[in-house]
Amino acid sequence: MKQSRLFTRTLKELPKDETSFNAQTLIRAGFVDKLGAGIYTFLPLGLRVHNKICNIIRAEMDAIGGQEILMPALIPKKNWLTTERWDNFDALFKLIGGNQKEYGLGATHEEVVTPLLQKYILSYQDLSVAVYQIQTKFRNEPRAKAGLLRGREFSMKDLYSFHPDEEALKQYYKIVQKAYFKIFERCGLIDYTYLTYAAGGAFSKYSHEFQAICPGGEDTIHICDKCKIAINQEIIDQHHTCPSCDNSKLRTAKSVEIGNIFKLGTRFAKPFEVKYTDETGQEKDVVMGCYGIGPSRLMGAIVEILHDDKGIVWPQAIAPFSIHLLSFKQDDKATTLYQTLTTAGLEVFYDDRDISMGSKLADADLIGCPHRLIISDNSLKQGGVELKLRAKEGTEIIKLDKVAAYFSK
Amino acid sequence: MKQSRLFTRTLKELPKDETSFNAQTLIRAGFVDKLGAGIYTFLPLGLRVHNKICNIIRAEMDAIGGQEILMPALIPKKNWLTTERWDNFDALFKLIGGNQKEYGLGATHEEVVTPLLQKYILSYQDLSVAVYQIQTKFRNEPRAKAGLLRGREFSMKDLYSFHPDEEALKQYYKIVQKAYFKIFERCGLIDYTYLTYAAGGAFSKYSHEFQAICPGGEDTIHICDKCKIAINQEIIDQHHTCPSCDNSKLRTAKSVEIGNIFKLGTRFAKPFEVKYTDETGQEKDVVMGCYGIGPSRLMGAIVEILHDDKGIVWPQAIAPFSIHLLSFKQDDKATTLYQTLTTAGLEVFYDDRDISMGSKLADADLIGCPHRLIISDNSLKQGGVELKLRAKEGTEIIKLDKVAAYFSK
Numbered sequence: 003m004k005q006s007r008l009f010t011r012t013l014k015e016l017p018k019d020e021t022s023f024n025a026q027t028l029i030r031a032g033f034v035d036k037l038g039a040g041i042y043t044f045l046p047l048g049l050r051v052h053n054k055i056c057n058i059i060r061a062e063m064d065a066i067g068g069q070e071i072l073m074p075a076l077i078p079k080k081n082w083l084t085t086e087r088w089d090n091f092d093a094l095f096k097l098i099g100g101n102q103k104e105y106g107l108g109a110t111h112e113e114v115v116t117p118l119l120q121k122y123i124l125s126y127q128d129l130s131v132a133v134y135q136i137q138t139k140f141r142n143e144p145r146a147k148a149g150l151l152r153g154r155e156f157s158m159k160d161l162y163s164f165h166p167d168e169e170a171l172k173q174y175y176k177i178v179q180k181a182y183f184k185i186f187e188r189c190g191l192i193d194y195t196y197l198t199y200a201a202g203g204a205f206s207k208y209s210h211e212f213q214a215i216c217p218g219g220e221d222t223i224h225i226c227d228k229c230k231i232a233i234n235q236e237i238i239d240q241h242h243t244c245p246s247c248d249n250s251k252l253r254t255a256k257s258v259e260i261g262n263i264f265k266l267g268t269r270f271a272k273p274f275e276v277k278y279t280d281e282t283g284q285e286k287d288v289v290m291g292c293y294g295i296g297p298s299r300l301m302g303a304i305v306e307i308l309h310d311d312k313g314i315v316w317p318q319a320i321a322p323f324s325i326h327l328l329s330f331k332q333d334d335k336a337t338t339l340y341q342t343l344t345t346a347g348l349e350v351f352y353d354d355r356d357i358s359m360g361s362k363l364a365d366a367d368l369i370g371c372p373h374r375l376i377i378s379d380n381s382l383k384q385g386g387v388e389l390k391l392r393a394k395e396g397t398e399i400i401k402l403d404k405v406a407a408y409f410s411k
Numbered sequence: 412m413k414q415s416r417l418f419t420r421t422l423k424e425l426p427k428d429e430t431s432f433n434a435q436t437l438i439r440a441g442f443v444d445k446l447g448a449g450i451y452t453f454l455p456l457g458l459r460v461h462n463k464i465c466n467i468i469r470a471e472m473d474a475i476g477g478q479e480i481l482m483p484a485l486i487p488k489k490n491w492l493t494t495e496r497w498d499n500f501d502a503l504f505k506l507i508g509g510n511q512k513e514y515g516l517g518a519t520h521e522e523v524v525t526p527l528l529q530k531y532i533l534s535y536q537d538l539s540v541a542v543y544q545i546q547t548k549f550r551n552e553p554r555a556k557a558g559l560l561r562g563r564e565f566s567m568k569d570l571y572s573f574h575p576d577e578e579a580l581k582q583y584y585k586i587v588q589k590a591y592f593k594i595f596e597r598c599g600l601i602d603y604t605y606l607t608y609a610a611g612g613a614f615s616k617y618s619h620e621f622q623a624i625c626p627g628g629e630d631t632i633h634i635c636d637k638c639k640i641a642i643n644q645e646i647i648d649q650h651h652t653c654p655s656c657d658n659s660k661l662r663t664a665k666s667v668e669i670g671n672i673f674k675l676g677t678r679f680a681k682p683f684e685v686k687y688t689d690e691t692g693q694e695k696d697v698v699m700g701c702y703g704i705g706p707s708r709l710m711g712a713i714v715e716i717l718h719d720d721k722g723i724v725w726p727q728a729i730a731p732f733s734i735h736l737l738s739f740k741q742d743d744k745a746t747t748l749y750q751t752l753t754t755a756g757l758e759v760f761y762d763d764r765d766i767s768m769g770s771k772l773a774d775a776d777l778i779g780c781p782h783r784l785i786i787s788d789n790s791l792k793q794g795g796v797e798l799k800l801r802a803k804e805g806t807e808i809i810k811l812d813k814v815a816a817y818f819s820k
Contacts, residue, residue: 007476007478008478009478009528009531009537009540009542010531011531035527035530037482037483037485037486037487037490037523038483038485038487038512038514039512041483041485041487042483043480043481043482043483043523043527044480044481045480046478046479046480049479049480049481052481067416069416069417069418069455070455070458071452071453071454071455071458072452072453072458072461073446073452073453074446074447074450074451074452074564075484075547075549075564076446076447076450076549076563076564077446078446078447078450081446095506095508096506097504097505097506097516099504099551099563100551100552100553100554100555100563101553103447103448105447107506107516114446114452118444118452119418121444122418122419122420128418131418133418138484138547140484140485142508142509143509144509144510145509146509154485154508154509155483155484155485
């Protein structure tokens with residue numbers, strides 16, 4: 003894409019009313035715009051990143067047998083009453099529609115997915131089954147000051163699994179854990195992420211969170227470096243040692259929750275009467291699990307973690323563009339190169355604007371595409387185009403006719 | 412995809428509480444599930460169709476320079492007050508959040524997109540510009556009985572264009588008209604669709620709707636068969652003849668609105684003070700247009716229009732799968748063929764279930780994939796696999812080793 007065509011631009015000033023680093027940076031760099039506290043518009047660059055994160059998550063959910071659906075945000079009051087959450091879910095936005103019908107705005111979707119699956123699960127042959135969606139969630143957060151880390155409106159991938167028994171749930175729960183680590187690996191956060199023991203519910207001692215070490219994070223975790231797992235501060239009173247190896251030398255760190263998984267047992271299956279007939283003809287309750295990752299929150303966490311003082315350092319897989327091509331008074335050659343690279347299927351953001359090289363360099367650093375190519379009198383004198391990786395120091399010169407091959411290898 | 416894996420199944424009985432043909436059929440065929448009046452979950456088959464429609468729309472919007480963004484549904488009250496629509500937009504869902512902050516749930520997005528673009532439009536060099544989103548809309552419809560044709564929650568592609576003057580708007584308005592016809596062509600509705608003159612607003616005599624002839628439609632149009640345009644019933648009192656050729660022999664038909672385009676002029680630019688500096692240094696108001704297509708509504712319209720008494724007849728481009736492969740006691744050969752076809756990049760829905768051939772045939776007709784392949788003792792005796800097109804009578808036999816080539820040609 004030609005940068006001159008993009009309707010947004012980077013901003014020189016820090017946005018007022020925004021205290022979080024991730025939102026300040028994403029607003030300055032032109033990825034999102036703030037409409038209200040915890041409410042953001044995704045601009046073209048931001049939407050590209052968001053969609054790439056969603057597609058990575060989607061691929062990993064499909065790989066573990068998840069079937070994608072899309073549930074509504076308007077959830078009738080009666081569904082919330084069935085689970086006794088109408089009056090007990092603090093962050094629920096409530097509204098009244100035509101005919102005085104009341105709705106809770108989807109903050110989570112057990113109240114929709116459970117009765118949905120109830121219609122289709124009859125016998126053991128219909129189990130296990132897992133469905134997921136990537137959808138907009140609404141939560142009436144009293145404080146919404148952490149940018150994309152805690153929105154009033156945000157995107158969520160929520161996977162729900164349905165099993166004949168706890169053993170089958172346990173097995174699938176492990177499979178989801180692995181899939182989550184693959185997602186965080188592909189999104190560049192694997193080195194920062196710890197499977198973290200957190201408070202459970204009626205049906206299991208613990209739930210598990212995926213916490214990424216992050217100075218701006220809202221959580222505190224205690225890490226066992228031997229096992230590479232952690233304990234959330236919220237349950238540290240119960241656990242002073244590693245739940246796996248009993249190691250008592252735990253390292254404390256600030257962190258951000260980038261995923262969580264939860265054994266629901268029959269908490270929702272019971273009120274919605276999700277039962278099945280087993281091999282012997284007996285009627286049994288279905289056992290459930292739920293598994294969340296917020297793509298918009300993950301995007302915010304990545305910015306909090308992967309940046310330097312000049313701007314964002316996007317991992318290749320989720321960068322808005324792989325290559326940022328900067329022309330400095332060499333527009334003919336740059337345009338030809340841009341066309342060559344895009345024809346080769348590469349994602350190129352081409353800064354063809356009539357502004358100073360200093361401004362172009364500052365924008366490229368702020369926006370944070372992994373590869374920067376500069377074409378200028380100087381680079382041509384040296385025999386081609388100058389390549390710099392956003393994440394590393396140093397540059398190299400690549401011949402103009404070798405650039406496409408360099409990136410396609 | 413193997414049909415045995417799909418968690419949904421076709422339903423034998425018509426859903427109760429659902430009077431619209433499109434929703435009845437889509438529910439029976441397992442494309443959507445009804446959560447409440449005008450509120451539907453998209454199931455795996457339905458989401459595939461919906462996403463294909465969205466991708467066609469997206470491609471055509473990109474082709475006319477639309478830049479994709481994603482705006483929030485929670486729109487602060489002050490934005491609606493600025494345009495005086497807080498108390499004047501009947502279908503607005505209103506809600507109260509933390510700190511007594513009030514929101515209108517996005518029923519349309521002029522209140523977000525206009526102040527957003529105001530931040531970036533400075534001079535004539537920033538114009539014209541067009542942005543769009545594909546996003547969930549909410550409307551507090553008193554009656555929501557038309558299935559996907561009139562939802563309380565529904566998907567919408569809304570494009571907004573910003574211009575230096577009315578002439579530039581007029582030109583772009585024509586470009587969008589053409590893009591819309593391309594979309595309806597790709598979605599199989601071109602033969603049913605008429606550009607229709609409808610009521611305008613303060614800034615133009617008419618708006619334009621795209622109305623598709625449909626017995627179950629809520630609108631009535633008067634068609635000029637010479638010009639292939641129509642007039643909406645709502646303005647027929649002003650116009651008894653074709654606005655283009657003055658022909659008075661107009662044909663009346665029931666129809667469904669599948670798109671609309673509107674010249675907004677400065678209706679929203681003025682209250683949000685979207686101004687620019689022209690070539691001479693003068694400050695001027697920006698002129699806007701808006702353009703809507705609802706992918707979920709379009710999906711409902713396609714079902715209303717393209718079906719027979721056995722079920723849906725999806726156009727190739729938006730069918731959940733191109734090929735429905737039915738095995739009748741030939742699972743080894745069918746599985747091999749399924750693998751061959753999917754490896755060749757074809758989208759195959761493989762009915763590998765252990766049920767009668769009659770049930771498989773009925774499901775295939777109801778679900779409506781364009782190509783049906785049957786592999787059975789009988790077809791093998793005739794030398795291969797039986798192909799039937801959903802939209803046509805008659806079958807032909809294709810040799811097993813020629814099937815992939817047949818579909819790849």
